[in-house]
Amino acid sequence: MQSRTPASRATGRPRSATADAAILAATREALVELGWSKLTLGDVATRAGVAKTTLYRRWAGKNELVVDAVAELFDELEIPNRGSLAADIEGVVLQFAAILARPEARSGLMAVIAESTRDDALRERIRTSIVERQKRLVLEGRNRAQARGELPPESDPTTVDLIFDVVAGAVVHRTLVSAEPADEQWVRAFTRLLLVGLGQAAD
Amino acid sequence: MQSRTPASRATGRPRSATADAAILAATREALVELGWSKLTLGDVATRAGVAKTTLYRRWAGKNELVVDAVAELFDELEIPNRGSLAADIEGVVLQFAAILARPEARSGLMAVIAESTRDDALRERIRTSIVERQKRLVLEGRNRAQARGELPPESDPTTVDLIFDVVAGAVVHRTLVSAEPADEQWVRAFTRLLLVGLGQAAD
DNA sequence: AGCTTTCGCTACGACCCGTAGCGTAACTGC
């Protein structure tokens, strides 16, 4: 969440923890109903049953608030252990697609990414609280595949970044730009492409 | 551009073509300096030397204006003929990355995509004026590769869509989310992954 | 108690939105 003072003062009235949760939930609700551009902080405050000033005391603005509200959605991702690399990839991609199918993720995520192109601090916030946190999935899946002998032991550490960009980018582009569902059929074709490449893709 | 009346009236004062160009250029300029959220239509009108009302007579709002302003950037894409599929892919991906490196494309494109998640008409505008228009690159590259014998004759028409989502998505995610340059080294690794897949990627 | 911080509330100037109204400019057809 937002960066609290490292030596958090033990004196004075403590911040309401329930207010934090209420605000983030209200933000997601507003994203569903209004979308990014029509979402106003005053409206979020009203939904959360909180004064507008309280909101400004905790978040610098709309961008930071939405990043935190969206980041919580991705924590539920888990890589399944289905016994093969292909099945594991298909499983996690389907989960990722399911999250991106939710309207609060769609409208919020892309908007903050757009804003982050002009705000380095915001981009760092996105990277640490969303992207880097989920790279664990790629690492875990690769380790399992190597243990099974499906993948050679990897030496290049940048391969993880490459795979993450390809997987996340493809799913995002499919669901948000092409506006087609990343259903099982698509995920199977994508996984096949990822594993064996274009040359052998046709049988 | 915006949908003009099919039977364009031959009477009355014609719309200034130079104003169109000036407005779109001013929009890109404002995107660079201000970014999406701080861009106002009044400011764009002033930059273009045009009355604000003129702007509203041609575009319904900020979204539509930015889509048109950004779409022009992608028309310069050309698929090179370098003699091999791998080299062709590398060439066009590098061009695509170069466009996405420009700030007016970065902040504008993602923002309108975010807005399009709640506006079907806007998404259609994006698809027709940007996405579908550039799928020609995938088709042309595949045809050349098949003529060279590098790819088997394809029967499944959805493969083109899949490839486009993977390529465009990966480059976008690399440059905008991971915020790392899609330089020659990355493009080579990506192309290799795309062609031979994960299994044979390590040598 | 006394201290400290947060909370809810109200009010405020500043800015942007999108539209209406008007007079003028540009172009066409009679």
Next chain:
DNA sequence: GCAGTTACGCTACGGGTCGTAGCGAAAGCT
């Protein structure tokens, strides 16, 4: 030329959001 039609520049307006300031009350600690 002259009427008809459309686009243009300009001004002005109500309505909404922004982000902040100021206040008294509430909630925790020593």
